[in-house]
Amino acid sequence: MEYKRILVVDDEPLMRDFLIETLQRKKYLVEAVSNGSQAIEKIKAEPYDLVVTDLRMPEVNGMDVLEAIKKNNPDTEVIMITAFGTIENAVEAMQRGAYHYITKPFSAGAIEILVDRAMERQTMRDENKNLRNDNTSLRTQLKEKYAFSSIVGVTEVMRKVYDTIEMIAPSKATILISGESGTGKELVARAIHYNSPRQNRPFIKLNCAALPEGLMESELFGHEKGAFTGAVRTTKGRFELAHTGTLLLDEIAELSLPLQSKLLRVLQEREFERVGNPTPLSVDVRVVATTNRDLNKEVKETRFREDLYYRLNVVPIYLPPLRERKEDIPLLVDHFLRKYCRENGKNIQGIDDEALDKLAAQDWKGNVRELENYIERAVVLCRDEVLTARNFQFEYEAAEKTKQYIQEGFTPGMTLREMEKRLILSTLTAESNNRTRASDVLGISVRTLRNKLNEYAGEGVAIP
Secondary structure: OOOOEEEEEOOOHHHHHHHHHHHHHOOOEEEEEOOHHHHHHHHHHOOOOEEEEEOOOOOOOHHHHHHHHHHHOOOOEEEEEEOHHHHHHHHHHHHOOOOEEEEOOOOHHHHHHHHHHHHHHHHHHHHHHHHHHHHHHHHHHHHHHOOHHHOOOOOHHHHHHHHHHHHHOOOOOOEEEEOOOOOOHHHHHHHHHHOOOOOOOOEEEEEOOOOOHHHHHHHHHOEOOOOOOOOOOOEOOHHHHOOOOEEEEEOHHHOOHHHHHHHHHHHHHOEEOOEOOOOOEEOOOEEEEEEOOOHHHHHHOOOOOHHHHHHHOOEEEEOOOHHHOHHHHHHHHHHHHHHHHHHHOOOOOEEOHHHHHHHHOOOOOOHHHHHHHHHHHHHHHOOOOEEOHHHOOOHHHHHHHHHHHHHOOOOOOOOHHHHHHHHHHHHHHHOOOOHHHHHHHHOOOHHHHHHHHHHHHHOOOOOO
């Protein structure tokens, strides 16, 4: 527990002793001096949370002490002690930065209440300052995290993506990012925002595929209280929340044609209406849209408005699938390996060539997201210092092994329990007695596998 420090300044010994005893009962750390000169020396030497000072003292008075406090440590709270005849001076002291004043004579309870309130005010101010510092730090971290240099890849197509981001980030242009699921479209959208003049303004995301059509209009534009059943209060939509910032419309092709028409108007007029209120609201929002579909094809098949497509496609960015940039796989593997080692407290030194070749041979239908998931799983389950090919078990391999195990060693009339035992033991043998990999192949937990093996051991079966 951190105790608050208080300095008492008064030239009357009885008042000093009274304040010391009263405030020490409240568990404050209290020091006292008998004049303003000593107080100023103390203040310059070390910080205090609160100073309780008499206003009228010979030579250096309480106003001089207040001035020194605000010059050396403005966050220190000050309570002035005054007689009735000097209340005007006390009010002046408050105007110059004192927290409050208390008139003589006063009770222990009165000064305790005033001191507690001053401390609460200081605590709230400190918390707000910490919150502002945390927000500044968070914004810095976000900018670093979503810097376009953090998008991993050295292939020619990725270098073009970097160049495009660098050129368009400072602009207000609407951007359309296309590519298969898992290629990193949202990462690029965030990189654009956090490298733009809007970096300290809101970044709001809406997944257009996640909500039914009946709710989408309200999510986009907000609604008034009573606009429909269940609208118990006025609610801002994503456009309003993103004002002066960036709005990411993820999977834009999922919007219905009527909503596409309303979105087009917002992009053209920079204004919209909340559901249930015809009054237009102006908005300053940069729109970034993403899609995993071919919008040209969607336009030809009349599922997407042509005019909206051209309005969104001011600056197009295409992210290729991972199978078309396999040269980037070693870089991505290294990036995710370091990331998940750091997150999980692992000390894995690298990955061997056989494992890299195995990863490069995959089609990666889920693209970078799928590769990241495999690296995270391998890091979590790895007990060695280097990832090997055995750390990566792909679904088709597990299916082939299971098929092979079923075809080998099973005879008609065998009980299900005996079949289960033989399958478990043969899988364990095939996986070099690695229980984690065997449980992955079998589709059971390591705990279940351990219980089964203990059961077989009790029957006299030799368990490796």
